[in-house]
Amino acid sequence: MKRSACDADLDTPRPHERRPSFAPDGRPPPPKISKARACAECKRHKIRCEFKAGETNCTKCIRSGIKCVINDFSQKFVDDDVMWKSQASTTIQQLQAAVTQLLHQGGLPDLSTYSSGEGLSPVGSQERRLSSESPPNIKPNPPSLIMDVTREPSPEPDLQDRELVPAPMRSLYEVTKLRNLRNNAIEQPKVTLLEEDFISRGLISLQEAEDLFAYFSRTMNQLLWGGIILVHRNLTSVRRASTLLSAAVLTVAALHIPNRTATLNLCYGEYVSLVSSMSLTRAHTLDDIRALCVGAFWLSELSWKLSGHAVRIATELGLHQSYQKMMRGHNDQYERAQLWYLLYVCDHHFSIAYGRPPVIHEDAAIRNCEAFLRSPMVVPGDIRLLAQVALFMILTEAYRTFGSDTEQALTEGDFGQLRVYNVALDQWRLLWQPRSADSAYVRTYPSKGVVLHYHFAKFQLNSLSLRALSPTNTPVFSIDRKESANIAISSAMACLNMVLEEPDIRDAIVGVPIFTHTMVTFSAVFLLKAAVNWNSAYLSLDGRQVRRLVERVIELLNCVSAGERHLTRHIARGLGKMLERFDSWDTWQAGGPAVNGHGGGHGRPGEVSRSGSEVPGGANAMAQGFPPPDLIYDMVGTYGFGLDENFLDPSMASFEFLAQ
Template identity: 80%
Template sequence: MDAATPLKRSSEDANLESPRVNNTRSAPKISKARACAECKRHKIRCEFRPGESNCTKCIRSGIKCVINDFSQKFVEDDGIWKSQANATMHQLQAAVSHLLQQGGLPDLSTYSSGDTVNLNGPSPATSSHHDHRPSIDRAQTHTSHQEGPGVVMDVTREPSPEQDLQNPELVPAPMRSLYEVTKLRNLRNNHVEAPKQTLLEEDFISRGLISLHEAEELFAYFSRTMNQLLWGGIILVHRDLTSVRRASTLLSAAVLTVAALHIPNRTETLNRCYSEYVSLVSNMALTRAHTLDDIRGLCVGAFWLSELSWKLSGHAVRIATEMGLHQSYQRLTRGHTDQYERAQLWYLLYVCDHHFSIAYGRPPVIHEDVVIRNHETFLALPMVVPGDIRLLAQVALFMILTEAYRMFSSDTEQALSEEDFGQLRVYNVAVDQWRLLWQPRSADSAYVRTYPSKGVVLHYHFAKFQLNSLALRALSPSNTPVFSMDRKESANIAISSAMACLNMVLEEPDIRDAIVGVPIFTHTMVTFSAVFLLKVAINWNTAYLSINARQVRRLVERVIELMNCVSAGERHLTRHIARGLGKMLERFDSWEAAWQFRGSAPTIEGRDVPGGANAMAQGFPPPDLIYGMVGTYGFGLDENLLDPSMADFEFLTQ
């Protein structure tokens, strides 16, 4: 018994030490899944008592117990990540739902969760809304890879299933079929991307390029002047600078550049804003994520920055067609009222495009399709504003002028035949009817007073001058036969219309006050009227045409005085017009002085030369006025038309 007793006690002691035996006595717990750094260093067991966060060894030593349990740490980190990912997912769902609601699109639940083909659109049941949905341009997320000194084209494919051959859209755009087959992202026609919400924090104002105070001042000036002159403010729909900055840095740069161009003593600000604007335009040349405000930014530059106008107008039209603005009118007529702003912008682009195609003697990009021809239907919409009436008046006028352009072309060496004057009379009647229709519809404005209706009259004279100036195209006083009655009638209409243009700018107070802020097309036509009259007065005597040289001189002199007196920046186009016309007027005075001092009367091919021998000695006609009467459709406007210094119209870059 005595021998057995110790053995029994040893077994009981072993049972007490086993962790699997439940006993009322509290025994230390040995952690096998984890061990603190101190116990691991001494290679001893790491024991924890229930309720203790430190092991017994560290408690006795009075040191911090550091656990090296990597498996536990992984579990904890994984839980944190999942929690954060779940919160982010809910946040994104809320944001997408808000965007869909703002865009008038179907609820998020209607979009197929397994659809990886059409990441920009809903399920097939709601595919009719696809064309005007904001989407992210994923082409920007696939940048080119550099290999040595060259750039490798990045050709990537969409991870999407095969195209369903039962798709009811049998005749899509050819490029869409190519994309469906190849799945190449490079071919994809991406849609408009919603503006970034961080633009304001990243733009040139936040970087300190110009102060916020000065930017606010420039924005206010543009809003109450140029923006009102351009069809009642429809090109800038934002009420404050902060809204513009959040919507489009390009638009805010364009607005501030144009405003600085019109305000005296802002050359340094103009240089900085212009440099930023040009940089932004250059950077967006190959990107495909654009907004409506980006297009407006290009149009603002085109309407007021003469050295960029042609390039900007063409670029704006290409971006707009990529975004589908040319289809917005059809959707609008089918009841999608959210397309109004897009359709309005397409009409604005039509006018912008034709302003500069006419001025440069180049074919326009936008054609007179059903959208342009049915502009009266657009005006019947309930959301139309007075600015739309002024805009559509321009659309209707340029439809007439474009038809004439296609009829008579822009060949500066092709004179009008006698048969052409019958069609020219038809266009004259159309312009007369245009004025009768649109002048009464153009209401006065609190900002520009009677300019809307008076502007219709001014453009009426512009159009009559443009059309009838063709009567003298490709003709020379030295070899032209006797004028027919039709040609003489049209040429005299051109002369009277050119004089009416200048007189209206000089005599009508609301036109005169607005002349500094109007788009450069108006400056172009005023300048062309003056140059045309100077040419006619020198090249054609009164036996052919009804023109008074001294009256022409006085008119041009008054135009120069007006351009010199307007309040504008040193680089504004009016400054260059005044200098250029001044140089031409000096030549004109030399010719007139020689004409008054008559000597012998030499002839050119049997016709008396005004001014006689003295005129011939001084050069007849003056060298810079002798080039042919090409008419508007061969005008060839460029930045050094009148003033050679315009050829160096480059701003300093920062």
């Protein structure tokens, strides 16, 4: 059917009814911007501005002989818009490249995986909210300093939940939904990139790192219960698992090898830096806990801090519940339960030995350690570890009974309980020494180590008999007190003799944890002090024998192969200084010059010294106002001997500042 002219005329839009033309996708086209080029003179007279072909000035301006100035604001707007968009596009590309590099360095997903707008993190949205609410000229805190009190979307509390008595903080979280009130289980440890750790950065060479790792694996790792603290077989595995653990291993190894001071300083600084940076994070692994334990066992100036930090992280990861889960048939909990036992020993090495209460108490896992040993996954190192657990259970009970107050002397009624603990230690040795099998790496050290720790414990426990007693006002020694004090003396001498006479103990003296070094030192200091403060009228103690024994310990520690900053070096120097003061004190007591550089007798009134002169005053010399030399003071038997890295050698104090 043909359309009439009227119909066609109806379809033609009038000027005021002009219909917009649409793009193929249905969207209206952007509005067109006029590009008028009227000059300023023509606009002023409101006339048409005409240009002839080839002319740059309009007809009126040529006729008037004036300069033709184009005043096209719309064109200027278009030009500026194009320039701004070009600059913005370049800036966005630069920002994308920078963000991509930062995400790669942080081990985070690519930029394309992040959604825009609604996918921002709570910290980012909170920062925008704070920015909009902040007064003018006041900048909001950076994201790292903003307290995260955001709420998490999660199901409402189930009132029909059968678990009526969960942890109180869990109930609080269920009600408030505040993220910072709980351990965020969603947060995962950052994947360690080999290309970004301190070895790849060139802090130390890969070959040197391999040598240090091999040394740690075959020595210190074997001495510490058969290698259960380091389960990785090569350096690459450790680096992938935990940069903190690799730094700990290399630091401890460099500490033990001569002429590695420069490497030690570098590794120590990296280790301290990593520990500091992880102190407030929640993303941890079992290898991070092992790294803290490695530092605690061998770095004396950090041991107390590291052991406590390791225990707190372990409880956040639920290691204190792993034993119960393992007993219910979850064999995947074996490694976690084993690590909890290791933490118990580490905690007690650096708590009751220093007169401080331990953090880990004797829970079901500790009390039932024998049940753990019935697992088919148990290795010989577990037996050695659980022997230590059983020993410290006895010492912890004694600590709670007698306390650590150095001014509280034991009463006569306390010696009955002290005998009970002595019997418990005897039974402990009879049980665990036969169970500790020899090792291909450390030979008879496992069983001989049980005997050594037995003497440590007997000495530490029985030294309490002399606690808070002053030689200036000598008490009447009861049979029980004298018996206990003499047990302490004989046990201290047995400790030193084992270190000197047993080949496998002597060969291992460098690589053992610092608890052993500390107890050897305590034994030597105890004997020197006892020889000065108490004469043989009260205790069975030969001053000449003590002096020779300590002298041999110093010779041994000076001869061992160890790094310049190893604890044995400082112990040898400190004991040497104390032995010089002991000689001065012994000479002064004898009232004449020393024989062969040694002192006189024991200080008994009327006793003839080795120089042939009678000893004036003897044990009553201090009561007559003669002060003893430095470091020969404070009666022993504190049960918490207070030996730190500065006690014997003040130069140790500078070690902790190496990384600063």
